[in-house]
Amino acid sequence: MTQTQAQGGxxxxxxxxxxxxxxxxxxxxxxxxxxxxxxGVSYSVDPGEIVGVVGESGSGKSVTVLALMGLLPARGVExxxxxxYKGQDLLSMGxxxxxxxxxxxxxxxxxxxxxxxxxxxxxxxxxxxxxxxHTKTTKKAAMAESVDLLRRCGIPDPERRLKxxxxxxxxxxxxxxxxxxxxxxxxxxxICDEPTTALDVTIQAQVLELLKELVTDSGTxxxxxxxxxxxxxxxxxxxxxxxxxxxxxSAPRQELFAHPRHxxxxxxxxxxxxxxxxRGEPLQPIPGTPRDTITWSKACAFAPRCRHATDECxxxxxxxxxxxxxxxxxxxxxxxxxxxxxx
Amino acid sequence: xxxxxEGLDKLDQRDDLLVVDDLKVHFPIKKGLVVxxxxxxxxxxxGVSLRVRRGSTYGLVGESGCGKSTFGRAVLRxxxxxxxxxxxxxxxxxxxSGEKLRQxxxxxxxxxxxxxxxxxxRQxxxxxxxxxxxxxxxxxxxxxxKRAADMLELVGMPRSALAKYPHEFSGGQRQRIGIAxxxxxxxxxxxxxxxxxxxDVSVQAQVINLLERLQKEFGLTYVVIAHxxxxxxxxxxxxxxxxxxxxxxxxxxDELYQTPLHPYTIALMSAIPIPDPEVEDRRExxxxxxxxxxxxxxxxxxxxxxxxxxxxxxxxxxxxPELRVIEGHPGHRVSCHWAESILAGRVEPADSLVVEAAVAx
Numbered sequence: 001m002t003q004t005q006a007q008g009g010x011x012x013x014x015x016x017x018x019x020x021x022x023x024x025x026x027x028x029x030x031x032x033x034x035x036x037x038x039x040g041v042s043y044s045v046d047p048g049e050i051v052g053v054v055g056e057s058g059s060g061k062s063v064t065v066l067a068l069m070g071l072l073p074a075r076g077v078e079x080x081x082x083x084x085y086k087g088q089d090l091l092s093m094g095x096x097x098x099x100x101x102x103x104x105x106x107x108x109x110x111x112x113x114x115x116x117x118x119x120x121x122x123x124x125x126x127x128x129x130x131x132x133x134h135t136k137t138t139k140k141a142a143m144a145e146s147v148d149l150l151r152r153c154g155i156p157d158p159e160r161r162l163k164x165x166x167x168x169x170x171x172x173x174x175x176x177x178x179x180x181x182x183x184x185x186x187x188x189x190x191i192c193d194e195p196t197t198a199l200d201v202t203i204q205a206q207v208l209e210l211l212k213e214l215v216t217d218s219g220t221x222x223x224x225x226x227x228x229x230x231x232x233x234x235x236x237x238x239x240x241x242x243x244x245x246x247x248x249x250s251a252p253r254q255e256l257f258a259h260p261r262h263x264x265x266x267x268x269x270x271x272x273x274x275x276x277x278x279r280g281e282p283l284q285p286i287p288g289t290p291r292d293t294i295t296w297s298k299a300c301a302f303a304p305r306c307r308h309a310t311d312e313c314x315x316x317x318x319x320x321x322x323x324x325x326x327x328x329x330x331x332x333x334x335x336x337x338x339x340x341x342x343x
Numbered sequence: 344x345x346x347x348x349e350g351l352d353k354l355d356q357r358d359d360l361l362v363v364d365d366l367k368v369h370f371p372i373k374k375g376l377v378v379x380x381x382x383x384x385x386x387x388x389x390g391v392s393l394r395v396r397r398g399s400t401y402g403l404v405g406e407s408g409c410g411k412s413t414f415g416r417a418v419l420r421x422x423x424x425x426x427x428x429x430x431x432x433x434x435x436x437x438x439x440s441g442e443k444l445r446q447x448x449x450x451x452x453x454x455x456x457x458x459x460x461x462x463x464x465r466q467x468x469x470x471x472x473x474x475x476x477x478x479x480x481x482x483x484x485x486x487x488x489k490r491a492a493d494m495l496e497l498v499g500m501p502r503s504a505l506a507k508y509p510h511e512f513s514g515g516q517r518q519r520i521g522i523a524x525x526x527x528x529x530x531x532x533x534x535x536x537x538x539x540x541x542x543d544v545s546v547q548a549q550v551i552n553l554l555e556r557l558q559k560e561f562g563l564t565y566v567v568i569a570h571x572x573x574x575x576x577x578x579x580x581x582x583x584x585x586x587x588x589x590x591x592x593x594x595x596x597d598e599l600y601q602t603p604l605h606p607y608t609i610a611l612m613s614a615i616p617i618p619d620p621e622v623e624d625r626r627e628x629x630x631x632x633x634x635x636x637x638x639x640x641x642x643x644x645x646x647x648x649x650x651x652x653x654x655x656x657x658x659x660x661x662x663x664p665e666l667r668v669i670e671g672h673p674g675h676r677v678s679c680h681w682a683e684s685i686l687a688g689r690v691e692p693a694d695s696l697v698v699e700a701a702v703a704x
Contacts, residue, residue, distance in 0.1 A: 201615055202406060227543070257621075273573045273574055274573060275576060282552060284548065285548035286549075289514070289545075
């Protein structure tokens with residue numbers, strides 16, 4: 001890490017990270033109005049590490065990865081900052097070089113498999129297409145490997161499924177097919193954007209188990225984007241919590257769930273009913289909605305919804321930094337952080 | 344009463360607001376261009392019986408396609424039941440028609456999942472709120488508007504919202520409007536179909552608390568239909584679990600979560616992620632194989648046997664299990680041949696489907 005970190009990064013490791021997002025900002029411009037969806041986000045992913053990004057709709061968690069994958073439209077969107085993958089800057093990379101990297105080195109699984117798959121092409125051809133594009137192989141060999149991939153992703157009777165179209169598969173099967181496509185070229189980094197949100201819980205459990213298995217077996221690093229703190233708790237090594245375009249808290253998962261410090265994370269954990277705790281306690285909701293926000297350049301964006309907000313919260317660019325009583329790998333962007341609870 | 348509910352009859356002659364008996368909703372599958380031949384039926388709801396005590400909350404859980412929403416709609420007669428009866432406060436709603444049905448509808452209202460889809464985008468909130476009153480309340484317009492404004496304040500919205508349109512609000516606020524609209528006729532029964540699942544996590548608790556507060560204030564009876572077990576457990580007094588059109592297990596909320604007996608309930612509960620790494624690492628997870636079978640052609644015997652981790656070589660694929668009360672667990676109904684054996688630990692899930700805890704104790 002030689003670059004100066006303007007916003008305070010999350011990486012403090014000595015190892016060379018696989019992916020480094022450094023002060024990434026994304027601004028959408030429409031006529032005279034501007035919307036800053038991502039506002040100086042920095043985090044890094046080590047090889048084999050599973051990094052969770054948690055946030056509500058509009059927090060910028062998805063836009064961050066769309067920007068680094070070069071999947072945002074060029075017009076009307078301004079992307080600044082740096083994204084280094086194995087040392088090379090992805091944002092300044094040409095379209096063709098990026099296309100080569102996408103699918104082979106970095107792959108992505110989206111939330112809604114039906115809109116990510118081509119409805120008029122059989123599943124098998126779509127999986128084989130990835131292999132044919134990125135590796136030197138014959139059509140026959142690619143099809144054979146597709147069968148193997150689909151089987152590994154838990155699709156029963158893959159020889160028959162290969163010939164079927166997306167609409168003939170169930171939601172869980174489609175998501176498996178999408179995962180098979182993403183893993184076809186053994187990527188070093190897998191980005192999953194709400195991969196189980198559209199699925200039923202029992203199917204979600206199957207898919208998460210599959211992802212966990214595949215990632216551990218192949219040593220693939222993963223960015224897991226989700227709104228579900230439960231998914232993160234069981235899967236990720238490190239968690240970044242985003243609110244209104246910025247990371248507000250970042251910590252290893254044990255630390256984050258044991259000692260949530262930012263008032264947003266803290267409030268979120270107190271507001272969801274839990275299956276394993278005695279019932280009857282009323283929930284402690286966070287007031288307001290994610291829309292009630294201020295820009296970070298003026299004050300803490302969460303302040304309008306925060307029960308602990310004071311005048312001190314109204315100051316520009318509150319830094320993301322470790323607190324005196326928190327470990328160095330647990331930076332928090334909060335003026336009045338929650339107390340450390342013991343026990 | 345028909346099958347399944349004898350156990351409850353014996354319990355006590357309780358004050359039940361809603362009694363559903365052997366409710367069926369079968370959708371015909373049609374084929375042919377000129378002559379509409381019916382080639383089969385999708386049995387979305389296939390013989391569900393349950394009772395909801397006045398002033399309590401009944402939670403109905405299940406995955407997509409299990410028929411839980413169709414059940415809710417059939418109770419309100421938004422969907423015409425194929426068979427069975429729905430009794431609201433002693434009145435057989437399923438036999439009503441015309442003016443009598445219209446009057447009965449005032450007493451039962453629905454809160455929908457997606458308020459943006461259920462509120463007409465071209466009507467102002469005032470017009471939306473007054474609409475149900477115009478149908479059921481003969482008072483002059485000015486009084487109706489006042490009532491609408493009071494109702495909005497009750498759900499935590501400013502009176503000024505009356506002049507606005509649905510798109511001007513956030514998801515949580517829209518759901519509040521949807522709830523206010525359902526409550527404005529002073530109903531006895533409110534059926535809420537996935538009331539929070541379209542909302543942001545931080546907003547869900549607000550709506551859950553609002554529903555609870557209104558229930559306390561007005562003595563409402565709820566049927567809450569949802570796929571999120573944690574939410575259902577939080578607000579329900581009694582919970583029913585549906586699978587492929589049938590009720591497979593029913594018990595008081597605490598009992599069900601402490602002692603789930605049906606293999607489907609056990610698997611469903613083990614699949615819910617819990618936001619605590621300590622718990623997650625120590626949990627054993629039971630995975631289900633495959634997907635939900637087609638409700639047009641449900642498996643023989645127990646409908647769950649194709650995916651059941653506890654499946655036994657006999658009975659499961661041949662005999663349809665009855666929904667019966669388990670000895671020693673009053674009020675706990677299960678439809679599984681092997682419930683007692685599972686409870687006693689004599690029948691265990693197939694090893695291949697159990698994901699061991701990440702940390703051994």
